[in-house]
Amino acid sequence: MSDRNVYLTTIPPQQAVLLAKSALDRLALIREERVPAHEACGRVTSGPIFARCSSPTFHAAAMDGIAVHSASTFAAREGSPATLTRPAGFANVNTGHPLPRGMDAVVMIEHVEQVDENTVRIEAPAFPWQHVRRIGEDIVATELLLPQNHTLSAYDVGALLAAGIFEVPVWERVRLTFIPTGDEVLDFLDRPTPGAGQVIESNSQVFKAIAASWGAAPSWTAPVPDRPEALQAAVAQALKDGAHVVVVGAGSSAGSKDFTRSTFEAFGEVLCHGIAVMPGKPTVLGVTTDTPGDRPGGGFPGRLLVGAPGYPVSAVVCLEDVLEPIVRWLVRQQPPGRQTVRARLARKTPSRPGMEEIVRLAVGRVGARFVAAPLARGAGLITSLTRAQAVTRIPAQSEGLEQDAEIEVELLVPLAGLDKVLVHIGSHDNILDLLANELMGLPEPLRLVSSHVGSMGGLTALRNGSALFAGCHLFDPETKDFNFPFLKKHLPGLDLVVVNLAIRHQGLMVAKGNPRGIHGVADLGRPDVTFINRQRGAGTRILLDHHLSVAGIAPEAVRGYDREEFTHMAVAVNVLTGAADCGLGIFAAAKALGLDFAPLALERYDLVFPAAYLTDPRVATLLEVINRPQFQQRMASLGGYDTPLTGQVMTPGLGLGE
Numbered sequence: 001m002s003d004r005n006v007y008l009t010t011i012p013p014q015q016a017v018l019l020a021k022s023a024l025d026r027l028a029l030i031r032e033e034r035v036p037a038h039e040a041c042g043r044v045t046s047g048p049i050f051a052r053c054s055s056p057t058f059h060a061a062a063m064d065g066i067a068v069h070s071a072s073t074f075a076a077r078e079g080s081p082a083t084l085t086r087p088a089g090f091a092n093v094n095t096g097h098p099l100p101r102g103m104d105a106v107v108m109i110e111h112v113e114q115v116d117e118n119t120v121r122i123e124a125p126a127f128p129w130q131h132v133r134r135i136g137e138d139i140v141a142t143e144l145l146l147p148q149n150h151t152l153s154a155y156d157v158g159a160l161l162a163a164g165i166f167e168v169p170v171w172e173r174v175r176l177t178f179i180p181t182g183d184e185v186l187d188f189l190d191r192p193t194p195g196a197g198q199v200i201e202s203n204s205q206v207f208k209a210i211a212a213s214w215g216a217a218p219s220w221t222a223p224v225p226d227r228p229e230a231l232q233a234a235v236a237q238a239l240k241d242g243a244h245v246v247v248v249g250a251g252s253s254a255g256s257k258d259f260t261r262s263t264f265e266a267f268g269e270v271l272c273h274g275i276a277v278m279p280g281k282p283t284v285l286g287v288t289t290d291t292p293g294d295r296p297g298g299g300f301p302g303r304l305l306v307g308a309p310g311y312p313v314s315a316v317v318c319l320e321d322v323l324e325p326i327v328r329w330l331v332r333q334q335p336p337g338r339q340t341v342r343a344r345l346a347r348k349t350p351s352r353p354g355m356e357e358i359v360r361l362a363v364g365r366v367g368a369r370f371v372a373a374p375l376a377r378g379a380g381l382i383t384s385l386t387r388a389q390a391v392t393r394i395p396a397q398s399e400g401l402e403q404d405a406e407i408e409v410e411l412l413v414p415l416a417g418l419d420k421v422l423v424h425i426g427s428h429d430n431i432l433d434l435l436a437n438e439l440m441g442l443p444e445p446l447r448l449v450s451s452h453v454g455s456m457g458g459l460t461a462l463r464n465g466s467a468l469f470a471g472c473h474l475f476d477p478e479t480k481d482f483n484f485p486f487l488k489k490h491l492p493g494l495d496l497v498v499v500n501l502a503i504r505h506q507g508l509m510v511a512k513g514n515p516r517g518i519h520g521v522a523d524l525g526r527p528d529v530t531f532i533n534r535q536r537g538a539g540t541r542i543l544l545d546h547h548l549s550v551a552g553i554a555p556e557a558v559r560g561y562d563r564e565e566f567t568h569m570a571v572a573v574n575v576l577t578g579a580a581d582c583g584l585g586i587f588a589a590a591k592a593l594g595l596d597f598a599p600l601a602l603e604r605y606d607l608v609f610p611a612a613y614l615t616d617p618r619v620a621t622l623l624e625v626i627n628r629p630q631f632q633q634r635m636a637s638l639g640g641y642d643t644p645l646t647g648q649v650m651t652p653g654l655g656l657g658e
Helices: 011-021 154-162 203-213 226-241 262-268 312-330 383-387 416-418 430-440 452-463 484-491 519-526 539-551 569-574 585-591 613-614 617-626 629-637
Strands: 030-035 065-068 082-085 090-095 105-108 113-118 119-122 144-148 167-171 174-179 217-220 245-249 267-273 284-288 305-308 340-345 357-367 368-376 390-394 405-410 421-426 447-453 470-472 497-510 532-535 582-586 595-609
Touching: 011 284, 011 312, 030 447, 090 217, 105 569, 144 154, 174 203, 174 226, 203 217, 203 245, 226 262, 245 312, 262 267, 262 284, 262 305, 284 585, 305 312, 312 357, 312 383, 340 595, 357 383, 357 405, 357 416, 357 421, 368 405, 368 447, 383 569, 405 421, 416 421, 421 452, 421 617, 430 447, 430 585, 430 617, 430 629, 447 452, 452 470, 452 484, 452 539, 452 595, 484 497, 497 569, 497 585, 497 613, 519 539, 532 539, 532 569, 539 582, 539 595, 569 582, 569 585, 582 585, 585 595, 595 613, 613 617, 617 629
Parallel strands: 174 217, 174 245, 245 305, 340 368, 421 447, 421 470, 532 582
Antiparallel strands: 030 167, 065 090, 065 105, 082 119, 113 119, 267 284, 284 305, 340 405, 357 368, 357 390, 390 405, 470 595, 497 582, 497 595
């Protein structure tokens, strides 16, 4: 235990940010520089900018027509026009032309009657400065054009050039260097295939893209092994190369190979170790001090040191909630913030009291309101980042959020995009991934988001109005029918429409070559066979329980019956890696990972829609795609899917349509 770190007292992210701000001298750290005005968009001005030229620099015609002296037109009336002759009475001008000397108005060409080459008539008087852009109308030379600490927009660039400003003073970009660490981490530039205990490094590129979106100048290094001297050398080199901020990825927790905190102590002062938010707790902040030359921080005082967690979701929280506010503060810029909306929570979301928790959500419009479905919450699940449309924050004093709670969510996508989201809650199937890709390929793309909670969870979502549709494959042994007996029992009175997606093959997925000789449900009772199950409420688990009952095998006799996964692919991966000898799932999942398959049953996988949503354009598009022959061919090519009923509206008693 003596080799392990100990967390200092965890503090809220906002307090960690304040500690960093108080420890840094931003005036000394971030210097002023001058950049070409046409390349300055997104930069922050370091001083006031005054116009060098007026805009326009002359009285200019604002319309195509004739320039006139307004006083000479005052007598013009309809039916009693004023006649003007060139050159004293008028001059032809186009938009942007200088106004001829002695003239102070423009008459639009549409209101001019051409008598001959040198004579015109007009039937309405022109008032002084009519259709004229006067000198300095937009910008007057020497006036304040833009203040200090202003983030330059594309429009500002246009104003700078119009005012004759070709170079602007700005705060230099914050230079950040990301150092990934870990003996198990492989450099993605080598395009490796990871072995057992190895991972491909990716956090540096997430960091790079996020930091670049702040207007910073990020860079990264190759992975550094878990050796204190190697990490210390990498940090020293980053400081020597001019980094204002050095971010060490991983090694910030309390393990025996976590050297970030001790490394930061060698360079200066640790400000905090641990923030009171999950994920993201193992965040470290430090600052370099003016240490003697024989110590690694010598010569580079006042630089920020950040220890980011190794798990990607935790790392993103560290970057967004802690590092971004500091970086934007360094260049005198306010964080843009996120748009928020109110949404209804699709399912109960417990949380551990004592620490704020950030939960990522799939969000879409269902009926007249937004619905938010919590995504998987593991700190290492980078797919929860790619699939999320929003986040919500569970307060530290809360034990979680109840199903159907009205919550505030912070949007990660534009609000308008939520109307292009199809919210599915229910049973998982590989076809949903195929369908999601198909929908995104449409001329007007739609995004399918799924929360895999099993067939019964999908029915609950429909009952609560939390989903546009639910995937369902519940078999009723008594009637030999699918789904309808369960709809009648659990959703009485709801007007629902059931559309078949496919008839699919369920069976036992086993390792290639079936080394355990597993051929049917009877083998699940063997003491040498380990099983991986689906979660409670999943149609696949209900199917398993039926077959165990028929075989006379008690669930407790199955080794691994209580080990649960939420998707067919997750079950397949457990079998592939030897974590289990077998699991019940669809043929397509077994085929995808090269597993052998012992068929058990055919079942009908249906999509259940509230009838009121069939007029929703998103649902209409979804059904149209399902009925396309090309889509059905792609579906069949996955393996283990039959399509004689695909796209058809089901009625009670159809079974498998035989």
